[in-house]
Amino acid sequence: MRKRALRIISGLGGVVAVLAITPSVGFAQEATEVQAILDNIWVFIAGCLVFFMQAGFALVEAGLTRAKNVVNIFAKNMADAIIGILAFFASGYALAFGGGNDFFGDTGFFLQGLGDLNEMGGSGVINLSHGTFFFFQAVFAATAVTICSGAMAERTKFVSYLVFSVFMCAIIYPVVVHFTWGGGLIAQISIGDAVYSDFAGSGVVHMTGGIAAAVGAFLVGARKGKFAADGSARAIPGHSIPFAILGVFILWLGWFGFNPGSELAADNLVTGVALNTMLAAAAGGLATTVVVWLKTGKPDVAFIGNGVLAGLVAITGPCGAVTPVMSLVIGAIGGVIVVFAVAFFDKVKIDDPVGAISVHGVVGAWGVISIGIFAKYDDAFLLREDAGLLYGGGFEQLAVQLIMIGIIAVWVGVMSFIVFGALKATIGLRVSEEEELEGLDVPEHGMAGYSNDPSYA
Amino acid sequence: MKLITAVVKPFKLDDVKDALKEAGITGITVSEVRGFGRQGGHTETYRGAEYKIDFVPKVSIEVVVDDSVVDGAVEAIKSGAATGKIGDGKIWVSDVDRIVRIRTGEEGVDAV
Numbered sequence: 001m002r003k004r005a006l007r008i009i010s011g012l013g014g015v016v017a018v019l020a021i022t023p024s025v026g027f028a029q030e031a032t033e034v035q036a037i038l039d040n041i042w043v044f045i046a047g048c049l050v051f052f053m054q055a056g057f058a059l060v061e062a063g064l065t066r067a068k069n070v071v072n073i074f075a076k077n078m079a080d081a082i083i084g085i086l087a088f089f090a091s092g093y094a095l096a097f098g099g100g101n102d103f104f105g106d107t108g109f110f111l112q113g114l115g116d117l118n119e120m121g122g123s124g125v126i127n128l129s130h131g132t133f134f135f136f137q138a139v140f141a142a143t144a145v146t147i148c149s150g151a152m153a154e155r156t157k158f159v160s161y162l163v164f165s166v167f168m169c170a171i172i173y174p175v176v177v178h179f180t181w182g183g184g185l186i187a188q189i190s191i192g193d194a195v196y197s198d199f200a201g202s203g204v205v206h207m208t209g210g211i212a213a214a215v216g217a218f219l220v221g222a223r224k225g226k227f228a229a230d231g232s233a234r235a236i237p238g239h240s241i242p243f244a245i246l247g248v249f250i251l252w253l254g255w256f257g258f259n260p261g262s263e264l265a266a267d268n269l270v271t272g273v274a275l276n277t278m279l280a281a282a283a284g285g286l287a288t289t290v291v292v293w294l295k296t297g298k299p300d301v302a303f304i305g306n307g308v309l310a311g312l313v314a315i316t317g318p319c320g321a322v323t324p325v326m327s328l329v330i331g332a333i334g335g336v337i338v339v340f341a342v343a344f345f346d347k348v349k350i351d352d353p354v355g356a357i358s359v360h361g362v363v364g365a366w367g368v369i370s371i372g373i374f375a376k377y378d379d380a381f382l383l384r385e386d387a388g389l390l391y392g393g394g395f396e397q398l399a400v401q402l403i404m405i406g407i408i409a410v411w412v413g414v415m416s417f418i419v420f421g422a423l424k425a426t427i428g429l430r431v432s433e434e435e436e437l438e439g440l441d442v443p444e445h446g447m448a449g450y451s452n453d454p455s456y457a
Numbered sequence: 458m459k460l461i462t463a464v465v466k467p468f469k470l471d472d473v474k475d476a477l478k479e480a481g482i483t484g485i486t487v488s489e490v491r492g493f494g495r496q497g498g499h500t501e502t503y504r505g506a507e508y509k510i511d512f513v514p515k516v517s518i519e520v521v522v523d524d525s526v527v528d529g530a531v532e533a534i535k536s537g538a539a540t541g542k543i544g545d546g547k548i549w550v551s552d553v554d555r556i557v558r559i560r561t562g563e564e565g566v567d568a569v
């Protein structure tokens with residue numbers, strides 16, 4: 001997937017210098033091995049951070065919805081982690097990275113036939129073993145599906161969500177990965193010197209999740225009471241701002257694994273990517289603060305949380321290709337976009353309780369586009385410097401990025417529509433009106449999130 | 458015996474409690490309640506959309522007292538809860554037929 005080999009050698013300089021003090025025949029070999037171990041360990045640690053993002057998503061979604069649905073939200077997030085890992089093990093990894101054709105891979109189902117899973121470099125991606133690479137990619141898959149959970153919150157049937165979750169992690173998302181990082185359809189496109197780039201997945205992960213979320217939220221319909229008789233959107237305040245903001249902080253931390261880990265090696269670019277990630281998040285938060293404050297008169301902290309996440313989603317794709325200053329610009333634009341995107345989806349009556357479609361879908365697309373404008377460095381996808389419009393790279397890069405968005409949107413949109421549509425026509429996508437009004441917790445899960453029994457107080 | 462019920466602003470609860478203690482009242486019952494009077498509700502914003510809070514959070518205080526101290530207690534609540542602004546709340550007094558202390562079985566004024 002990523003061609004890092006040349007860069008890693010420069011990262012080796014220090015280790016080689018130390019080892020050179022005691023000359024030995026095998027020192028170069030030793031250094032290579034140390035580097036390989038570092039690569040695997042770093043990507044594993046980054047994967048742990050990405051995994052912890054599940055907790056962040058759960059808290060953001062629970063906080064921005066009502067107390068009567070809190071068990072349902074946590075149950076869905078739990079299910080996303082469980083299903084995401086198992087489905088990616090069963091078929092996701094094979095479809096995404098198992099060679100094959102332009103559309104899907106065909107080897108490595110259940111991680112079978114891949115040889116020694118612990119062999120460093122065995123995955124073909126720099127020094128990563130299949131074990132390390134699977135670990136990192138599986139937690140990404142779990143992230144992609146979780147995005148839908150929030151957008152469809154408070155009215156979706158639990159079992160229908162589970163079925164979609166399986167399709168998302170086993171087929172829909174892995175094929176997007178194959179199109180791109182797996183070397184398939186999108187990776188084959190070139191216009192002049194321009195080839196696609198999406199370092200950590202503004203498009204591959206976030207826009208994919210956002211589009212599926214949009215289709216799901218559209219088909220399941222708005223929550224009761226979200227839109228007044230005259231069509232205007234009504235606020236349905238979430239039950240815990242502390243949950244929501246704690247969730248944002250956890251996601252922010254997790255992103256320091258998501259983006260820097262996507263370097264897929266322990267080299268000198270990791271912290272540069274981390275720097276860009278950190279700056280874009282802060283810029284996104286600040287931009288949203290300013291826009292919301294001017295627009296509504298109050299610095300709505302729930303919205304600012306969305307702004308931070310928007311900055312992070314925006315920089316996920318370009319984080320390896322842009323300067324720190326441009327990271328601020330990309331993040332800030334993401335933070336502005338998210339405010340207007342939320343208002344837009346309210347206007348077209350797509351009810352998204354947590355703003356997931358705006359944050360991940362719309363801003364994810366912005367992240368992909370921003371590469372065509374701001375790319376300065378070769379992030380190992382672009383294979384050239386100064387690819388962005390701003391640096392004289394012309395419109396070719398922008399065009400490739402737009403084509404990429406189009407292909408992902410069509411594939412994910414159509415597939416999500418088929419799966420959600422089939423669910424709607426058969427077992428149903430939505431709980432009954434009574435269940436929705438009572439809250440999903442007791443009818444769907446048999447328990448309340450916060451006990452109402454005074455004797456337990 | 459009388460039951461004094463007062464609905465006051467939540468942040469004035471401590472002042473009311475102190476004033477009642479000073480007036481010699483030995484026990485009160487407090488509940489968190491919601492409602493509206495002439496003050497009406499207020500608007501809040503959430504993710505860019507305004508919405509109206511019709512039922513404003515208040516604290517309800519219940520005190521059972523002997524007839525002889527009703528006026529003192531009402532005055533204490535009034536002085537403790539007053540801010541002079543709209544929404545300070547209300548106090549009302551009603552008759553109590555019977556009162557029993559559960560532990561000892563005492564009734565009437567002894568049980569207050």
